[in-house]
Amino acid sequence: xxxxxxxxxxxxQWERLETSLTALEARRRPQASALTDFTADYxxxxxxxxxxxxxxxxxALQEYLNDLMxxxxxxxxxxxxxxxxxxxxxxxxxxxxxxxYQWRWHLVxxxxxxxxxxxxxxxxLHDPELVHTVVGPQQVAELEEMYHPELRDVSGRDRQDDxxxxxxxxxxxxxxxxxxxxxxxxxxxxxxxxxxxxxxxxGAAAGHLTLAGAAQPFFTxxxxxxxxxxxxxxxxxxxxxxxxxxxxxxxxxxxxxxxxRAAGExxxxxxxxxxxxxxxxxxxxxxSSRELAPQIKYGVGAACWALLALYLLFAGRxxxxxxxxxxxx
Amino acid sequence: xxxxDQLHIDTPEGARxxxxxxxxxxxxxxxxxxxxxxGLALALVAIPLMxxxxxxxxxxxxxxxxxxxxxxxxxxxxxxxxxxxKRMMGLAVVHGNGAPLGFNGSLVRNLLRTADLFPxxxxxxxxxxxxxxxxxxxxxxxADTLVIHTPPARPARxxxxxxxxxxxxxxxxxDQLVLLAFTDRGARLSxxxxxxxxxxxxxxxxxxxxxxxxxxxxxxVLGGA
Numbered sequence: 273x274x275x276x277x278x279x280x281x282x283x284x285q286w287e288r289l290e291t292s293l294t295a296l297e298a299r300r301r302p303q304a305s306a307l308t309d310f311t312a313d314y315x316x317x318x319x320x321x322x323x324x325x326x327x328x329x330x331x332a333l334q335e336y337l338n339d340l341m342x343x344x345x346x347x348x349x350x351x352x353x354x355x356x357x358x359x360x361x362x363x364x365x366x367x368x369x370x371x372x373y374q375w376r377w378h379l380v381x382x383x384x385x386x387x388x389x390x391x392x393x394x395x396x397l398h399d400p401e402l403v404h405t406v407v408g409p410q411q412v413a414e415l416e417e418m419y420h421p422e423l424r425d426v427s428g429r430d431r432q433d434d435x436x437x438x439x440x441x442x443x444x445x446x447x448x449x450x451x452x453x454x455x456x457x458x459x460x461x462x463x464x465x466x467x468x469x470x471x472x473x474x475g476a477a478a479g480h481l482t483l484a485g486a487a488q489p490f491f492t493x494x495x496x497x498x499x500x501x502x503x504x505x506x507x508x509x510x511x512x513x514x515x516x517x518x519x520x521x522x523x524x525x526x527x528x529x530x531x532x533r534a535a536g537e538x539x540x541x542x543x544x545x546x547x548x549x550x551x552x553x554x555x556x557x558x559x560s561s562r563e564l565a566p567q568i569k570y571g572v573g574a575a576c577w578a579l580l581a582l583y584l585l586f587a588g589r590x591x592x593x594x595x596x597x598x599x600x601x
Numbered sequence: 602x603x604x605x606d607q608l609h610i611d612t613p614e615g616a617r618x619x620x621x622x623x624x625x626x627x628x629x630x631x632x633x634x635x636x637x638x639x640g641l642a643l644a645l646v647a648i649p650l651m652x653x654x655x656x657x658x659x660x661x662x663x664x665x666x667x668x669x670x671x672x673x674x675x676x677x678x679x680x681x682x683x684x685x686x687k688r689m690m691g692l693a694v695v696h697g698n699g700a701p702l703g704f705n706g707s708l709v710r711n712l713l714r715t716a717d718l719f720p721x722x723x724x725x726x727x728x729x730x731x732x733x734x735x736x737x738x739x740x741x742x743x744a745d746t747l748v749i750h751t752p753p754a755r756p757a758r759x760x761x762x763x764x765x766x767x768x769x770x771x772x773x774x775x776d777q778l779v780l781l782a783f784t785d786r787g788a789r790l791s792x793x794x795x796x797x798x799x800x801x802x803x804x805x806x807x808x809x810x811x812x813x814x815x816x817x818x819x820x821x822v823l824g825g826a
Binding site for chain 1: 772777781
């Protein structure tokens with residue numbers, strides 16, 4: 273077939289494809305009939321491009337077909353998932369499942385935090401001067417000012433401060449969680465250091481404030497938002513360790529493939545971490561700062577921890593199908 | 602073997618995508634432009650927010666967080682893999698198989714930015730880009746993404762006047778590309794250099810005649826069979 277005949281025969285098809293491409297690229301929804309033709313047109317376009325190359329038709333034609341093919345390829349392989357159903361499925365099951373799937377790593381990261389916190393706490397109760405090895409003098413002063421019953425001044429606090437602290441918690445805490453996760457990629461060291469450092473700091477603050485007689489203001493303040501906040505930090509650390517381990521010990525995978533797989537597993541956890549920290553910032557800014565009876569604050573705090581633990585442990589579990597995994601009785 | 606930054610991907614449909622990978626320098630410049638845009642935007646937001654006192658300060662911190670972490674994610678996911686800086690530098694992020702970037706891929710590569718930053722000035726990311734085959738930083742490796750030069754719109758070739766002549770050998774695709782390059786770049790070459798090149802095709806002719814003949818053949822190829 274001569275090139276002119278070839279062009280004459282297929283030109284209308286190419287023009288139809290161009291019309292629906294223009295619509296798709298402008299994110300308008302083309303007519304349903306155009307969409308039905310789209311994949312068929314794309315397939316025959318690929319075929320025609322191969323023919324044009326094989327038969328040595330002019331380069332101008334080859335380039336035109338090649339560009340058209342590239343545009344169609346971009347549209348056909350675009351990922352676009354509906355947002356709302358995805359979000360619902362994520363919070364009712366996807367997130368806790370992703371956490372449980374990597375429970376070992378989250379356990380390791382939690383232990384790093386809890387053990388270092390406990391150790392530093394015990395050391396400070398034993399020798400109060402040790403607080404200065406972990407926390408700088410200015411931070412000690414700030415801690416005392418925030419929580420000590422005689423030093424702190426709560427009378428001036430209003431809505432404005434709540435909003436300001438909310439912004440601060442978003443900026444600071446979510447940044448820390450994201451950085452902890454990314455630090456894990458450096459062979460896990462970054463995540464490990466972050467967990468040990470944050471654990472030590474928490475232990476030092478708790479130990480020092482206990483000795484200073486400010487235990488009650490401190491714990492009534494942190495207990496409620498601590499549930500989502502500390503959990504989120506543990507999860508970010510665990511996900512970071514998982515990434516580092518994929519690089520260190522990829523098993524039977526290529527390192528880069530192991531890394532991709534780990535990133536795919538960690539991504540839902542990080543979405544969850546983000547959501548938990550936004551929740552924590554709300555609680556911390558608008559609830560934790562309220563002056564209420566300690567019993568109420570401890571009660572609400574305990575409820576937060578229990579609900580979160582139940583959610584992460586049990587939400588989204590699928591009932592095992594009868595005879596599914598065990599085989600016939 | 603060809604040594605260049607072109608990456609060829611064969612799609613399942615039998616078509617071939619040619620991507621040209623972007624190296625550290627254009628990417629660093631794009632990052633610098635983005636940094637300036639972010640700084641400017643934050644400054645513009647800060648001025649009205651100052652009127653709202655400490656509450657405004659809180660909103661500003663939320664903005665700072667969004668700018669730091671979600672500026673690249675949102676632009677890349679919603680704007681065909683391009684932040685404003687990348688657009689100015691003619692860059693785009695795509696998946697390793699040439700498919701457009703989605704939200705998840707963009708989030709992974711941008712969350713892991715901190716690892717590439719370590720210890721300062723993107724040193725880790727720079728070294729990793731130099732030693733990986735497709736110049737990817739750590740975040741790109743984990744998300745399986747590439748930064749490519751967006752192909753410029755193909756310039757329309759000016760119509761060549763003059764008579765044409767069918768080639769006296771069967772033209773392969775590579776031959777056609779060479780002839781095309783010869784016409785495209787001819788204007789920038791001296792007449793002597795053109796004759797030298799044409800002599801490679803027609804060693805039996807005098808250089809000037811060889812050049813005339815090769816130009817006629819090239820016009821034939823451009824005009825179509």
